[in-house]
Amino acid sequence: MASSGLSIRRPTEPLRRVGALVRVSSLDTAVVRRAQGGDPAALDLVVRHLLPYLGRICGSIALERGEEALQETMFAVVKHLSALREPAALQGWAKQIAVRTALAVSRGPVPSPVDPQDVMRLVGVADNTTSVDVREVLRGLTPEHRAVLVLRDLAGAPESEIARLLGVPVGTVKSRLHRARQVFRSRWST
Amino acid sequence: MTPVDWPVAQLGPIERMSVLARALPGSAFAVRRTGLPLEAVWTYIEDLERAIPSLDAVVGTFEIIDRVDDRLVARVTASAWSRVRFLFDVRLEPGWCWMTSRRGMYAVGFAADSDGESTRVAHLEAMCIPAPRWARRLVAAALLMLSYPLRHHVASDLEGLMRGVADSRPSSETGQTAADS
Numbered sequence: 001m002a003s004s005g006l007s008i009r010r011p012t013e014p015l016r017r018v019g020a021l022v023r024v025s026s027l028d029t030a031v032v033r034r035a036q037g038g039d040p041a042a043l044d045l046v047v048r049h050l051l052p053y054l055g056r057i058c059g060s061i062a063l064e065r066g067e068e069a070l071q072e073t074m075f076a077v078v079k080h081l082s083a084l085r086e087p088a089a090l091q092g093w094a095k096q097i098a099v100r101t102a103l104a105v106s107r108g109p110v111p112s113p114v115d116p117q118d119v120m121r122l123v124g125v126a127d128n129t130t131s132v133d134v135r136e137v138l139r140g141l142t143p144e145h146r147a148v149l150v151l152r153d154l155a156g157a158p159e160s161e162i163a164r165l166l167g168v169p170v171g172t173v174k175s176r177l178h179r180a181r182q183v184f185r186s187r188w189s190t
Numbered sequence: 191m192t193p194v195d196w197p198v199a200q201l202g203p204i205e206r207m208s209v210l211a212r213a214l215p216g217s218a219f220a221v222r223r224t225g226l227p228l229e230a231v232w233t234y235i236e237d238l239e240r241a242i243p244s245l246d247a248v249v250g251t252f253e254i255i256d257r258v259d260d261r262l263v264a265r266v267t268a269s270a271w272s273r274v275r276f277l278f279d280v281r282l283e284p285g286w287c288w289m290t291s292r293r294g295m296y297a298v299g300f301a302a303d304s305d306g307e308s309t310r311v312a313h314l315e316a317m318c319i320p321a322p323r324w325a326r327r328l329v330a331a332a333l334l335m336l337s338y339p340l341r342h343h344v345a346s347d348l349e350g351l352m353r354g355v356a357d358s359r360p361s362s363e364t365g366q367t368a369a370d371s
Contacts, residue, residue, distance in 0.1 A: 034294075034320070035213075036323075037320045037321055037322070037326070038213075038214065038215075038294075038318050038319065038320055038321060038326070038329070038330075039290075039294045039318065039320055040210070040214060040288075040290045040294060040297035040316060040318050041279060041288075041290040041294060041297075042294075043210055043213050043214070044210060044281070044288050044290075047206065047209055047210065047213075051200070051201060051206070052198070055198045055199045055200055055201075056196050056197075056198050056199075058199040059196065059197035059198045059199035059200075060196045060197050062199070063197060066197060066198075066199030067199045067200065067201065067205075069199065070199040070200070070201055071201060071205050071208075071209070074201070074209040075209060075212050078209055078210075078212050078213035079212060079213075081213070082323065082326050134195060134196065134197060135197055138197065150196070154196050
């Protein structure tokens with residue numbers, strides 16, 4: 001279930017610093033190995049550990065279809081968990097699955113994203129408060145732009161990693177990030 | 191403080207349990223819907239010492255021998271072989287119950303969630319055989335075969351659960367039940 005009533009507050013620091021605040025602690029590699037071997041108690045721990053982190057990624061990229069993206073992500077994670085060679089890489093590996101799944105779900109049969117200019121106009125009308133619906137702002141971005149923004153500013157991934165993950169040049173990542181941040185900043189400056 | 195409240199997707203307990211069902215090749219998993227309120231269903235389930243032996247014909251006794259917050263240790267005896275005892279580690283939270291045998295060979299789960307005016311209840315049972323990497327596919331195939339009889343068992347348990355919840359309520363408040371999946 002996607003949570004409701006989400007809002008953004010006027011940032012007191014650069015957006016890109018956010019990533020460091022939402023990193024999650026790593027799971028004991030012994031637990032991951034037990035889960036890979038089919039231990040049900042360890043599997044429960046792995047799922048519990050990953051859900052909040054992947055939920056942010058799926059929720060921010062797939063928006064209203066975030067729950068669907070998250071469940072598909074978790075299905076893929078547990079299906080392929082035993083193939084993960086390095087347990088310490090669990091979170092980064094799961095993040096890749098989440099981003100790709102959320103992008104695929106977002107590209108599904110849903111209405112096309114609206115033009116960012118429309119969103120800026122929408123959210124800028126008669127609203128002098130410091131809070132707006134962050135979904136409304138994200139909805140103004142394509143899934144690809146949301147993915148770049150989420151990976152950089154939520155997950156704290158470097159641009160080179162984002163480029164590798166999405167299969168695009170670093171220059172494309174930079175331009176997408178620039179455009180995505182523009183939408184946010186435009187809102188904050190109104 | 192995080193200045194941006196990013197949208198967060200969450201899974202309810204039923205969906206979370208379905209993930210564990212996918213992860214365990216020897217599992218049987220079923221969901222039922224009932225018109226009874228979530229509170230009534232969960233009040234019945236969380237009384238494990240009473241509920242488990244009454245809904246599961248294989249279980250003779252279910253005794254909680256230790257408890258720290260939401261973590262319990264239970265001693266279970268089979269109805270046919272009362273001298274054989276199994277220890278289960280239990281995680282019991284509102285809408286969520288996950289029980290695993292001490293050696294990790296068996297798992298039992300219950301989950302419940304409100305779905306508007308009705309309540310969905312999920313039940314999972316799984317045989318688990320920890321396996322080294324090279325044997326995992328073979329073990330998974332064997333567990334899949336063994337899981338077929340478990341499906342009937344899980345369906346039977348859910349029937350027993352619904353009967354138990356209904357019997358624990360005044361007759362005017364009992365709701366209709368229907369298979370969901």
